[in-house]
Amino acid sequence: MSKPVLEHSTSRGKIVQLIQKTMKMLLLWLGLTGLIGIATESAWAHGERSQEPYLRTRTVQYYDVHYDKQSVKVNEEFTLIGRFRLMEDWPDAVSLPDTVFLSAYSPGPMITRVESYLNGMPARQSFSKLELGRDYEFKLVMKGRVPGRHHIHPLLSIHGSGPLVGPGQWIEVTGAKGDYVQKVTTMNGIEVDNLEFYGTARALKWYAVWLALAAFWLLFWLVRPLLLPRWIALNKGREDVLISNRDITVGVILGVVVVAISFGGYMYAKHEYPYVVPLQAGTNKVDPLPKPAHSVDVKVLKASYDVPGRAMHVTARMTNHGTEAVSILEFATANLRFVNTQAPGADKAISADYPRDLVARGGLGLSDQKPLMPGETREIKFEASDALWEVERLVSFLTDVDSKFGGLLFFVDKSGNRLMTEVGGPILPTFTAL
């Protein structure tokens, strides 16, 4: 590129000075790049907050989620268990769970998966035909791999719609990444010392072979004049100087060598690995958890969200079809938990390992704390109030195309037995304090 109009060359000394000055500015730029904002804390959620409230409250509701450890060493296993309900009032916008995949969300393979189970069935493959309105139990066994603090969630992906995450927890992985080992023994007795490096060296050698052959062929032509001289010679009709018999001979030999290596290598690989299988692609089927013998029927009569007050108010008619009197223990939706602190066993409702940033400090307020007797029907109003609604971006009702909500209502009897019911229905936002 040149200065405008006037083309001239600068002296060598000035060129060197200019390049040195540019390099200094570059180093300064690189340094500044690192200084632009020092991360003081990491992001906690992983994108689920951008999903609309009606999606997150009416699809997959996770509950009874437990992380058995929150700090593991590299190579140490930890377990995530829990359950999820596929809500009956499934939104139209989300594909039905005809094909789903259970996983753990992690920002990359900071942890690795060891085993997964859905209702006791191995869950490496996807599952088909899960049922709405039913519950499933999952178990994920994972292993620390990359040191650091990582936010891990259970994750259910639905074909056609994408991922729906459960409550996330920080897992601290300590140790050195280089210590990570994943030993595997194949079905034909091959011992793999570390899955991380399996097959890599072999692949790199083969890439080197092919690149060497390509380099030979390219250099064979690139060392000669390439463009203008050949273009002129071709226009003069002198193809004889462009392609010689030697060129053809070398090309044919190279072609034969390539074919020989390709098929020879193939046959050798077949001999080396006589027992191989194709990628496994089937889906599994699993029955949902059995329905509980008794339940509490909940019909939402009115629901509203108080925007300035950051509170959800729900009036519902509840009928106890069980044999014991029950109290309302908890309202849970989109991984948020509102516990009625006056219910029996409320102090044990939230396990120590449940992420505290998803537990409402204010708990659940009720219009009537009296237990619901067997066979009784009563209208009860409950209020779930906390700034968490805003933090978790569950208040954007004005942008919803389908203003409905969903959640799980937990009941408990004197003995500590728990019942669970789906709740949901239309919800109206209000903009004045109620």
Place this chain on the structure above:
Amino acid sequence: MNTETLQHPQGAAAGQTHAHDTVESVSGLSPKALHYSRVFELFVVAAIIMLFAGAIHLHVLLLAGDWDMFLDWKDRQYWPLLSPVVMIMFPAALQGIFWTYFRLPIGATVGATCLMVAVSISRPASFMWWTDYPLNLVLPAQMIAGAIVLDVFLLVFRNALFTAIFGGFAFAFLFYPSNYTIFAPFYVPVSHQGMMASMADLIGYVYPRSATPEYIRIIERGTLRTFGDSASWVSALFGGFICIFMHYAWWYLGIAMSSMKFLPNNAKVMALMGTKADVKASA
């Protein structure tokens, strides 16, 4: 100028050749001109490497990228079919350009090598260093074997049609065996949670890709007509068939895209840009 078939060169037929004629001597360029021609060639080589590393990689990434990127997508049905069909496009166009104007039988190899160089940089840089995946999850396929053979066919036949028929077919047919040597270890069976998996499936499972659930893989799911081991060769043969037409079409697309056409410019724009009726030396 005959862009298709080598006829008797006029100069040679007219008996105007000399035994020691070279490209340089026939071109008639002075040594200084040859020097700057070479400087120009260096720039062009650099540009071709960078341009086609970018263009071919983008092309393959968005048409067959998942199969090329991930170990647990390299099945018997789609991978041996889609990869060569997608990967032959740019090499065929480059062949058309390099052969038509320069009689250089390196177009396909240039394309394949540019892709290999590009993925060799981006796989470690992205998958390994940014998101910490092991390299074996994202080992790429190579198309260099097929590309070299495609170039050799062009060199021998010197004809777009026969190159497409034989070379295009060979390009696809060689894809599977030449890559099987690399990926064979990953089809070894392993038992995981009481179910059979290949090592590729296991690696794909162990290292979670959160936004890539297992069911999203477009891989062989089985039919009543899948005859076991021959599935891959059936895909390779079909890929060869498609590549014949793909090569032919892209050869001519390459030639069309190397048109030297200038559209006439508007007189006012020309005047604005700097052409003047009166001539004045300004260098």
Place this chain on the structure above:
Amino acid sequence: MSTLSSRELHLTQTSDTTSRFTLSYIWFAITMIVLTGVYVSYRVYQQMYGMTAGLDSTEPIFQDIWMRLFYIQLPVLFGIVAVIQIYLFMTRDRNIDAITPEVELKRYFYLTMWLVVYTFTFYWIGSFFGEGDGNWHQTVLRDTPITPSHVVLFYACIPMYLMFGIGSFVYAMTRIPAFCKGISLMHVFAVVGPFLILPNLGYNEWGHAYWLTEEIFSHPLHWGFVVLGWNALSLAGVLMQIISRFRELMPIVFKHENA
């Protein structure tokens, strides 16, 4: 082929063919070094802040680290695009007809350097950051169109290649007779094709929001980028236009030059 002959271009042929022909590579070298530094620093930034601050757009730290960069780089980079073109236009050769073959040959070389830089910028978007984007989105959950990979891939790399793509076109049009008297069709494709990747983003993001909610890279939603990327081939046409003019100029410029 429709190259323009010397006669049509009304060039004056200098009689001074023994003048020394030299090229300056300084601006080319500086540009390549600066661009390399910028791209590397973007990659370093992604490495440092992708996982720690880029996973959730609702977090304040995301706003600080990524949205701030986004808001700064958009006007800066697109501003540079505009400044370069305006500068090239304002410093155009107002007597293109009068240039000597030597000057014209030099300008063809400088046009080649512009195109080399253009291809360099295309490599970073097509290959390096392109695959980085696939890697990022298949690893973590996508929540909005503005993610750490997109901030660099779309909103930095695109203006950066526009600087040199459009710049090469304006340079040629304002300094090289053939490119002034006629519009190089393939040069138009080479510039406009990749430029259209920018509006194609709108379609892409619409699709990711409403249609394709899962991360497959080889999906029809992305094929707009593929087709626009095919325009890379049209640089071959520009190459041939340059070479065919070299064929006419070199014998003139180097008529009496020795090695």
